[in-house]
Amino acid sequence: MTKLPHRSSEFQDIKHNHKICVAKALSRAKEVCHKNSVRFTDQRRRVLEIIWHSHKPILAYDILRKLRQEKDNAEPPTVYRALDFLLNNHLIHRIESLNAYIGCDYSGEQHISQFLICVACKQITEMEDEEVALLITQKALDNGLQAKHQTVEVMGLCPNCR
Amino acid sequence: MTKLPHRSSEFQDIKHNHKICVAKALSRAKEVCHKNSVRFTDQRRRVLEIIWHSHKPILAYDILRKLRQEKDNAEPPTVYRALDFLLNNHLIHRIESLNAYIGCDYSGEQHISQFLICVACKQITEMEDEEVALLITQKALDNGLQAKHQTVEVMGLCPNCR
């Protein structure tokens, strides 16, 4: 899985053209859904767009608040169903330590990932480091666990915030 | 920080004497609190004991249910205050991907850790692997993040469950 080409693996330059960033993510999502024979409905598209609106993790109820600005009958299941769909199709990730959601940079297939989170500005970078993943898998096995999935979330300070 | 001597770094032998396991954790906690000049009150002790009751993570409201069996006026703040205290004094950990709590094997000081969780039996082993921690810190830095804390939680199958 190659990374979306418009993003570097580092924290986002504040000046990068994020509209293009979002547009590419949405267009990628559309392709993925077509390949998977699943429907990329308006609600799903809209929720993905809201999530991609920044490179920060967003809470489910903040997505709900945004939806309600344009659709006054939005309720929690609307959001959680879209989130389930997007998670199942590997278009977003859930950040466990924040109960928050973020767009996937390597979207469309299951893949290893590690998240780097700036505690000051909340910006997130997604790593896809095989060396880290393999070392964890190996050490887990040394300790008896046959690993199926790993959550790696690193909190710290990004270059702009130090 | 050395690990509690009665535990191996592997998944628990079903036959290990878990009463001794719990007793040692409680006695260690008492020492830690004395060293830190904080009070190891009955409630805090009782919550820690409930958490240590097994090597599985426990939910806050399951702790509350157990407390209520012996104290009918227990309420959520009772549990969460004890959890905060135990977390602050490094006597337990929170497992982010499960919203659950587990006793710390290397208790009493802040330290690196990685959790290995069997999805079948829910038993957890705590690793304290410096190689993993350092690699993650290094890779994070390569990507611009100065790491302060890392969450590493691995889901898989333990030897008894494969």
Added chain:
DNA sequence: TAGCTATCTGTTATATTATAACATTCCATA
């Protein structure tokens, strides 16, 4: 094209996890 079926959405209610706020009790120590 009409009808069928699975999927998606709307809606209401509720479960689960966690904290705020303030009153009361406890306890170390002066």
Added chain:
DNA sequence: TATGGAATGTTATAATATAACAGATAGCTA
């Protein structure tokens, strides 16, 4: 034994997530 900070009791509510069922929609097939 007075007193002030810490701990606990109590009530209320915030924040996150799911259950259950009714109604609408889209894509397939007769």
